[in-house]
Amino acid sequence: MTQWSGYFGLILQGALVTIELTLMGSVLALIMAFLAGLGRLSRFFVLRALATAYIEFFRGTSIFVQLFWAYFVLPFAGISLTPLQAGVLALGLNVGAYAAEVVRGAIKSIGREQYEACTALNLGRWQAMRHIILPQALLVMLPTFGNNAIELLKATAVVSLISLADLTFQAQVVRSQTGNTLVPFSTILVIYFVLALLISWGVRSLERRMARGLDGVRV
């Protein structure tokens, strides 16, 4: 019994690593999503080209290969990352590429009449984006961002391949030490699922908060 509680301790440690990866990866993904999403809508060809290249590259190659590059190949270029840093980098850049398309689509979904009102009120391009377009587009992005974050959570499992001690890694440790597969992998299955539920729930309550007043219901 005490032996099992030690193993559960390992898995909890792994859960913390997975949560850390998910949070930090999501922050990087969010930053990349806005940079590349706005870049794709830029007036400037160079910015559009850079953003498009980034998005196509990271959507077109596997997260697995990207992670190995970040961890094993970058050191040859003089950039040595810890497993956690490499994991955050690969996950953030990969999911950021998908989320950039969400940003772009949401901005494009805002009607022309909103832009025209901004012009009539003499707002500059960036003022209009910052105060009128983005706040409305954000509401459109949120549900899909929730999906992206869950995708990112699930993708964190690949970091076990570069020996970062996340949930999946610890489950394998427990399995090799106990010879039992069912218990550790059922446990992490439940933990991943609960984490995903937490993300859904968090995004949905954020969405409700932001949508307040937009539908004509008394605030």
Add this chain to the structure above:
Amino acid sequence: MSAPIIKIDGISKSFGTFKVLDGLSMQVMPGEKLALIGPSGSGKTTILRILMTLERIDSGHIQVDGEQLYHMERNGRLLTADERHLAKMRQKIGMVFQLFNLFPHKCVIDNVTLAPMLTKAMPRAAAEKRAMELLDMVGMVDKAKAMPAQLSGGQKQRVAIARALALSPKIMLFDEVTSALDPELVDEVLNVMRKLAAETDMTMLLVTHEMGFAHDFADRVLFFDRGRIVEEGKPDEIFRHPKQERTQGFLKKIIAAGHRV
């Protein structure tokens, strides 16, 4: 006699192969209340949108308040206006849209204060004080904290008028501002515009199908057809004694459709 505040000089505008405006010229005097009437598709909205810089012209010149709108003079040469010049010119002009175009994520007073705070660096307190005066004028003070979605069409349009006025433009453009409203809400908006006309010396250009209102409101009426001014004159001349056949035909149709003249 003072100089015209708007001088349109031979402008043309096409959408694809369709020429909406073909060498149009017209002038508007400071403080004048001008009604633009005419059949659907005759280019009335396009003229207002061009003045608001929402649409570019293909050729011709427009002078607003003594300066070129789409051109700027540099060392005696006329160049195409850049964004900075356009921004300067837009300060002189405000527009109210048929579908209000309020910002749905901002409450009424924020809709009104946003542009003065951002484009004129007006402090919040001053912007809110001015906004409350304007909301008072349009009868919307008690809804200052409401969201646009909680308002009726007429209320939205009155807020949109206050929002445009907050930048104190010299020229206001109104594009069929009552045509998206339920009939019983039309008057509350028209009353605001009457008040505006009586209390300010703003130049006002009005595109409308409300012939009765155009008759009372306007100093001068322009009848458009296919991008050209077919007839112009004092409201009484146009509405009571139209000279052109096309004007007569248009008014007859409008009256038959139940509009009051």
